[in-house]
Amino acid sequence: MREAVAEAARFLAARAAEPITLADVADHVGYSPFHLARTFERHLGMPPGQFLAAHRFQRAKRLLLSGDERIIDICHEVGFTSVGTFTTRFAAAVGRTPLEFRRLPDALAQAPPRPVMVPGDASVGGTVAGSVRLSAAAVALLGDSPSIYVGLFPRRAARGKPVSGTLLGETSDFILTGVPPGAYWLMSSALPSRAGPEAQLVPVRTVSGVAGEPVYVTRTKRSHCRDISLDIGPEWSPPVLVALPPLASTPARRAMTAAAP
Structure with a gap:
């Protein structure tokens, strides 16, 4: 069944700009839509519809940075019919509206990312500590001193703003603090x-990893340890949608906080 999920993911990624339905994917791999959707989410951490949207948003990110094409045209080019729906869902996934994302390269050129740890909003919250390991292939792809981001997310997908996050410095160890009670997934991307x-906002290849089990922070169990391994994902793998570099750029992060409702 794992190979069927991979084939379904390849099928969706290759046709992300087309009007495609779950029934189309299910027919392609020879499973019922219900069984495929349930198994797809169990293996990849998100339902097929969200996976398809992720690839559409990733393509939109490339188009936003590669020219001055109108946002409404990009919306239609990546498979959305409503620019309002596209803008709202893009902002929820990436952490910035399409127009704000298009302006990020200039902002980051003036204030590049720096190692930082941004705690959660719980004054007496939980902590999650551990270390990050990169595969040999990832090290060869990224070169010396890659930028390694680690964050906690409420779902098994790096979308929006992490509950607590960090950009590592010279160490592979991390600690996330101020984590409110709840269930979270620990994720990392390099x-x-x-x-x-x-290239940092829309990398050519995704290097990422997710801890094998979620983290459950409670009032009685606040400290947790998790290590995480990073590797190069297949070309069809879910992209990391959240705009990571501005989270480690102080002016950009402050602007995001000021703009939040």
């Missing part, structure tokens, strides 16, 4: 630190 803002 970017080539020597690349320009555009």
Whole structure:
């Protein structure tokens, strides 16, 4: 069944700009839509519809940074019919509206990301500590001193703003603090630190990892340890949608906080 899920993911990623339905994917792999949707989410951490939207948003990110095409045209080009729906869902996934995302390279050129730890909003919250390991293939792809981001998310997908996050410095160890009670997934992504803002905002290949089990922070169990391994994902793998570099740029982070409702 794992190979069927991978084939379904390849099918969706290759046709992300087309009007495609769950029934189309299910027919392609020879499973019922219900069984495929349930198994797909169990293996990849998100339902097929969200996976499809993720690839559409990733393509939209590339188009936003590669030229001055109108946002409404990009919306239609990546498979959305309503620019309002596209803008709302893009902002929820990426953490910035399409227009704000288009302006990020200039902002990051003026204030590049720096190692930082942004705690959660619980004054007496939980902590999650551990270390990050990169595969040999990931090290070869990224080069020296890659930028390694670690964050806690309420779902098994790096979308929006993490509950608590950090950009590591020279160490592979991390600690996240101020975590409110709840269930979270620990995720990490690595970017080539020597690349320009555009390449960091939309990397050619995804290097990421997710802890094997969720973290449950309670009032009686606040401290947790999790290690995480990063590797190069297949070309069809879910992209990391959240705009990570501005989370480690102090002016950009402050602007995001000020704009939040």
